Amino acid sequence: MNKMINPFEKFNDEKFIEKLQFKPHKGQVSVIEAIKNFNIRDIVLVCGRRWGKSFIVAFVAIREMVLPKRKVWIVAPTTDLTQKVFTYIIQFIGKLYDPKEYKITTKPYPKLQMANGSYIECKTADNPVSLIGDEVDLLIIDEAARLAPMTYERELAATTMTRKGRTIFISTPRGKNWFHTKYRQTEGEETGFAFNAPSSDNPLNTIDELDKLRKILPEAIFNQEYLAQFTESGIELFRGIDDIINQDCYEDPKPEHRYILGVDLGRVNDFTVLTVIDRQTHKVVHWERFNKIDWKLQKDRVVVVAKKYNRARVIVDSTGVGNPISQELIREGLSVDDFVFTGSNAKTGRSKKDLIDKLSIYIQEGSIFIPNEEVLINELKSYAMELTESGNLTYSAPTGMHDDAVCSLALAVWGLYSRSLSPELPKPIIDNTPEEFKRRNYRKPIR
Secondary structure, eight states, rough: OOOOOOTTTTHHHHHHHHTTTTOOOHHHHHHHHHHHHOOEEEEEEOOOSSSSHHHHHHHHHHHHHHHHEEEEEEEEHHHHHHHHHHHHHHHHHHHOOOOGGGGEOSSSSSSETTTTSSSEEEEETTEEEEEEEEOSSSEEEEGGGSSOOTTTIIGGGGGGGGTTTTHHHHHHSSSSHHHHHHHHHHHHHTTEEEEEGGGGGTTTTTTHHHHHHHSSOOOOHHHHHSOOOOOOOOBBSSEEEEEGTTOOOOOOTTTOEEEEHHHHHHHHOOOOEEEEEETTTTEEEEEEEEOOOOOHHHHHHHHHHHHHTSSSSSEOOOTTHHHHHHHHHHTOOEEEEEEEOBBBBBTTBBBBBHHHHHHHHHHHTTOBOOOOOOOHHHHHHHHHEEEOSSEEEEEETTTTOOOHHHHHHHHHTTTOOOOSSOOOOOOOOOOOHHHHHHHHHHOOOOO
């Protein structure tokens, strides 16, 4: 292997660390030693929460600024996540330089510009176009496990090629996804450094505090977030998906059957998804997905599907733009229930978590049947529990992926009353013409 010329060959890391008043713990010292070896191109840090990942890569980034014309990118799934590393960088720069020697800007992205021509710039993976066409000496990918599949290979890998730069991947695990693959590959590379450590490495994370978290968090969440363990299925929420796939799901409406239509409305780049479930057989008998269609046409499509399936009860995501659509569906004579996805539902106190929890139970117990639709199945298998920075458990799709199909299915399942299949025939379908609807002032509450 040809050794690369190390521009930091005469650089004194110990004095630099002393000037920063930075006291690395044992695990961070191991990373610093790897950084000193300039032949190491890829560094993968799989560490638990509060281990000090952001702090150590901020140190590496600011270290680059001592040389002229160095380019550093910090890439994360969202702008907010880039701020974790950049905040430490701002703290460091104030200890090393006079304010006249650097400039900090925040738009369009946070950026530190040095008088010697070097800079550190934050980028977000949710805007792939901004990641194309530049070259850098150091690429830092924060929360790497949350990046959409192929984002690194397609948009980011080429940024270090021309300058023979290095890449640092930092994250807690998220199942055995692409980040797990990268970690395993780096373990066996001469030019790579793979490091795995729990939160307890950091002496500030006491055993007592970690034990408290262990008692209140699901085991899978604790193992992933604080022990930094890759698990076989991660913390995917829906189990038994393959068991409920039915090749013969799709059916035309039966006169004596009642149906529920779950509607998740698309916004900007999202998709609108319509899911019809038979209340007697719990089969998804109709499913469709579309986007970039005028709101009126979307409403008309919902009306057509609902009326086709015996005036199906419509449960619609009425968050934001969904509310006026809901009102228009009511004027069409349909039985419509609103479900607000943000916070608790104002009318029932129910939240999106309740909605997803119910879907999870129905899937796990084999109480519904879904068609062999690749998009729907992939969304269900990718959906997971996640621990937020504030310590709250949330459900979400991986960054860069959609969850419209999951939400539409969950809305339809929300209208089912029992996990048991109904052996008896339903009550006669009520006339839901606009006149009859207005006369009865009929509107079922969300259960």
